[in-house]
Amino acid sequence: MKYDFETPVNRRNEYALKWDGPESELPMWVADMDFRTAPEITEGLLETVREGIFGYTGIPESWYRAYRDWWHREHGLSASEDSFVFVTGVVPALSSIVRRITLPNEKVCIMPPVYGIFWNSVENQGRRVLECPLVYNRESLSYSLDPERLEDCLRDPQCTLLILCNPHNPTGQIWSRKELETVADLAEKHGVTVVSDEIHCDITLPGRSYTPFAEVSESARRNSITCMSASKAFNLAGLHSAAVMIPNPHLRQRISRGLNNEELAESGTLGALWH
Numbered sequence: 001m002k003y004d005f006e007t008p009v010n011r012r013n014e015y016a017l018k019w020d021g022p023e024s025e026l027p028m029w030v031a032d033m034d035f036r037t038a039p040e041i042t043e044g045l046l047e048t049v050r051e052g053i054f055g056y057t058g059i060p061e062s063w064y065r066a067y068r069d070w071w072h073r074e075h076g077l078s079a080s081e082d083s084f085v086f087v088t089g090v091v092p093a094l095s096s097i098v099r100r101i102t103l104p105n106e107k108v109c110i111m112p113p114v115y116g117i118f119w120n121s122v123e124n125q126g127r128r129v130l131e132c133p134l135v136y137n138r139e140s141l142s143y144s145l146d147p148e149r150l151e152d153c154l155r156d157p158q159c160t161l162l163i164l165c166n167p168h169n170p171t172g173q174i175w176s177r178k179e180l181e182t183v184a185d186l187a188e189k190h191g192v193t194v195v196s197d198e199i200h201c202d203i204t205l206p207g208r209s210y211t212p213f214a215e216v217s218e219s220a221r222r223n224s225i226t227c228m229s230a231s232k233a234f235n236l237a238g239l240h241s242a243a244v245m246i247p248n249p250h251l252r253q254r255i256s257r258g259l260n261n262e263e264l265a266e267s268g269t270l271g272a273l274w275h
């Protein structure tokens with residue numbers, strides 16, 4: 001099937017968060033696209049809409065299969081269906097994970113320059129941000145991790161959680177397997193849990209692919225929570241639908257309880273049907 005990436009869609013005066021401001025402003029801070037989603041997705045949603053029933057909705061088995069199969073086929077991730085938990089968005093998941101894994105006033109490590117909402121997800125919960133800045137390399141025009149500085153941050157006894165952005169927003173950096181292994185090893189060594197925000201993983205340049213954090217080593221699998229969504233690649237942010245993938249059953253139970261207690265694990269009628 002040929003997809004249409006040419007026809008412009010006018011989203012002004014339609015309550016689009018991105019285009020609601022003055023005409024002179026370019027709303028680069030909102031990461032959604034001005035292309036229509038894939039026609040197959042619209043058709044699938046229309047089938048439900050035509051039925052005209054919008055009652056309370058469970059998460060269908062096909063939702064779990066869709067995540068498992070897509071990440072396996074596209075990114076080589078081996079995950080069982082039961083390691084996925086529905087959540088209404090990656091940011092709600094991050095905030096809930098901060099509340100669940102850390103205690104008030106503890107520190108959460110992030111790697112600036114990074115998605116600004118990470119600060120909110122930490123500070124709004126009464127926790128502190130511990131910054132581990134990336135190193136800018138002027139020759140390769142790319143950013144890299146500073147393992148020594150990262151270890152200094154993670155060995156801080158007040159630091160209990162690391163939020164990784166993989167691939168990294170806004171630098172566009174795709175972390176190598178080796179860099180991710182370093183993060184996994186240091187995090188495990190210092191007893192720090194890793195939450196890996198992988199929401200942008202499907203948008204890479206041709207010929208480039210990303211490595212899921214949970215795939216790099218046994219310690220990464222044991223000690224990580226991965227946030228995923230179809231929202232960026234397929235322009236579905238308004239459906240408020242995402243997943244956390246947690247291979248470790250004990251950690252999954254803990255996070256899943258948090259998401260359920262905070263009423264973040266239930267979908268609207270259309271939210272779990274986009275696949």
Ligand SMILES: Cc1ncc(COP(=O)(O)O)c(C=O)c1O
Pocket residue numbers: 030031088089090091092115165169197199229231237241242
């Ligand atoms: C790195 C990153 N995480 C999360 C989000 C937002 O996720 P959600 O809309 O699922 O809360 C964005 C949106 O731009 C983002 O760039």
